[in-house]
Amino acid sequence: MIYPWQASLWESVQRARQDKHLPHALLFTGEDGCGNTDFLQTLAKSLLCLNPSGDGMACGQCRSCQVFGAQAHPDFAAVSLQEERQAILIEQIRELNYFLGLSRSYSPNRVVTIVPAERMNINAANSLLKSLEEPAPNTHILLLTAHPAALLPTIRSRCQEMRLPLPAPEMALAWLQQQTLQHPAETLLAAAHGRPLEALELDSTDTLAQHRQWLHHLGQLAQGEGNITEISAHWEKYDKTLLLNWQLDCLHALAKQEQLPQQPASFPVELQTIRKGGVGEQKLWAIHEKLLELKKLATHPLNPRLFVESMLMLWKATH
Ligand SMILES: [Zn+2]
Incomplete structure (x- = not known):
């Protein structure tokens, strides 16, 4: 599947393919949550298809498309994190190198994907270098990462980088x-x-409802209402980094509104309450500074209840 914001990149990749200029190693970069893995899968299927349409899309009918759909394509390999692993390991890349040395079965191309590419450990990345330097003919190596700076420079320099955009x-x-x-x-x-x-x-999750509940609690505290001990008890089991990020987002939204003469009607009611509670520009930045200090401790708070309480204290009305 190609999303509307990926259409122009898709066209330029397909144009390069038709002109036979598509580099054998492509590094796609772009933020998570934008359908980038779908793009990569669609491209892989298209490069393997025996009868792609004019816009480069896989036909969906041929033998290649059928086995691709069944995840059993002999000319396709996907490297990703194995269960419970934090890194892509050298054994996985060695297997991939072996695969690249085999003869093709029935597709015009051989395609491999490596996602998330920045998780290759240093040995795995070094092991991939040779395949990037001396590619087997009709081979496409597609890498995807949301953190290109975390990749070895030697990997990046051997790939053509393409940016998958954040949609307007x-x-x-x-x-x-x-x-x-x-x-x-x-x-x-x-x-x-x-x-x-x-x-x-x-x-499809209840995260959004929790997010609103959290803002509602901040609003209560800003208004001088709510019991901080009870509220802390409610949140102590939640992911501390998530709670911190919600507060930082909230501060950014409030700071943005400070600069507008009039609040738009769409400004969420929870944020309006916090603002009315006296969280103005000066207090915003004071909270911001303290949150950044707390962020360093968020992954391992000594006492979760106290940690949440110290975040919530920042919002409490002082008058
Ligand atoms: Zn096909």
């Missing part, structure tokens, strides 16, 4: 509105920082 807000919203949703598309998209596939995923 209007385009993301238009796409999201076409999906079947339980929550308003605008709210989902804002919570997902403009990443449409992440927004869609949020819609």
Whole structure:
């Protein structure tokens, strides 16, 4: 599947393919939550297809397309993190190198994908270098990463980099509105920082409701209401980094509103409450600074309850 915001990149890749200029090693970069793995899969299927259509899409009918759909394509290999592993290991790349030395079965090309590419450990990455330097004919190595800076420079220099874009807000919203949703598309998209596939995923979990509940509690405290001990008890089991990020997002949204003469009608009611509670520009930055200090401790708080309580204290009304 190709999403509307990927259309122009798809066209340029297919043009290069038709002109027989498609580099054998492509490094796709782009933020998670935007459908980038779908793009990669679609491209792999298309490169293997025996009868692709004019726009480069796989036909879906040929023998290659059928075995690809059944995840049994002899000319395709996908390298990813093995269960419970934090890194892609050298054994996996060695297997891949062996695969690249085999003769092709029936597709015009051989395709491999490596996702997430930045998770190759140093030995795995070094082992891939030779295949990148001396590619077997009719071979495409497709790498995908959200963190290109974490890749070895020697890997990056041997690949052609292509950026998978974050969609323009209007385009993301238009796409999201076409999906079947339980929550308003605008709210989902804002919570997902403009990443449409992440927004869609949020819609099917209760994360969004929790997010609102958290903001509601902050609003209560800012208004001088609510019991901080009870509220801390409610949140102590939640992911501390997530709670911190929600607060930072909230501060950014409030700071942005400070600069506008009038609040738009879409400004969430929870944020309005926090603002009315006296969280103005000066207090915003004071909270911001303290949150960044707390962020360093968030992955291993000594006492989760106290940690949450110290975050919540920042929002408490001082008058
Ligand atoms: Zn086909």
